[in-house]
Amino acid sequence: MSAGRKDKRPFNSNPRGGPSKFQRKPPMNKPKEVVLQPHPRFKGVFLSRGKEETLATKNLTPGLSVYGEKRILAGPDDAKVEYRAWNPFRSKLAAGILGGLENIHIVPGAKVLYLGAASGTSVSHVSDLVGPEGVVYAVEFSHRSGRDLLSLAKKRPNIVPIIEDARLPQRYRMLVPIVDVIFADVAQPDQARIVGLNAKYFLKEKGGVVISIKANCIDSVKAPAEVFANEVNILRKLEIKPKEQATLEPYERDHAIVVGIYRDSK
Template sequence: MYLGAASGTTVSHVSDIVGPEGLVYAVEFSHRSGRDLLNVAKKRTNIIPIIEDARHPHKYRMLVGMVDVIFADVAQPDQTRIVALNAHNFLRNGGHFVISIKANCIDSTAAPEAVFASEVKKMSSENMKPQEQLTLEPYERDHAVVVGIYRPPPKQKK
């Protein structure tokens, strides 16, 4: 699952990686970018374009099965919450997540390191276990990528 698919350029690379046996659910909110994404998906049968707000996974739950990975590039102040909502709905236990964090999109007044630390703490509170954090310097300023594993609590027996 790719949250923040934009026009589909990076999604097309993920499509190549997963190959014809895999699927990429590509979620994009912008109708303008979504038009380009739809055109990319016409040429790649393993991309399922979803033009919808990733804050509301219930709106596309009928289209999406359980996924192995969530890649998120949404650049929103509540992006960790957005990823967590989708993880709780679609990410299998032990599945991985990759979150691109643009510090200025979350809090332009705080030091980037403080923003990254705060987001990692939020992930941990959502059963998302960060494994690695990399800054993207010198290629991008104030950006980091966090990779981790989703470990929801066991379901209670009734």
């Protein structure tokens, strides 16, 4: 070999032989053992206290992650239970809980209509929350996200995927019974109207409404606080009585969650 010639090797090869670091399989997402305690306000939600407060839900499908989230083992050695870390940067509902909401109306055994289900990241935690006795009717308009949602529903029998436009609830009225709660994350200028229309079709009297509001999707000129106030007024006109509101910062910018009760005469 000439002095000027470099020793060329195939990319990713190891000069000592054997697999290179690039070729090794990534480590499996094994569950970590931690101490969890029930959340003081929300049934089915758990807290892991360490450097930061972490939310978790009991995994309906032990051994499986949905979006690469950490799996957590807790409990006595002879009765370990698997939980899933609930990332508030990936779920508006988790961000709302950490933002100080007092009631999300989603409890074990509940029937939930979820508008704007996307690929099912947050839906999967609602599925954990309601458990095997509850049902999540997950509505998503995008066929691309809908494929992921359908795949998720095959592994989680309490999810009913509905690939439809939430503006047209009459198209899925045969699939959805009267529900206990509507959660909405549709990010549309008329989202309050969409929620009100679905409530009229499917929500029981005094049922819960939880709506995530993205200010610049409704009005990119007005201040977020003004947008939120306007949406609250629209909800009132739709017979949804607002009970509380929480900002989603630092997890989401210019977002808020409003929680209300449908047709509450009190």
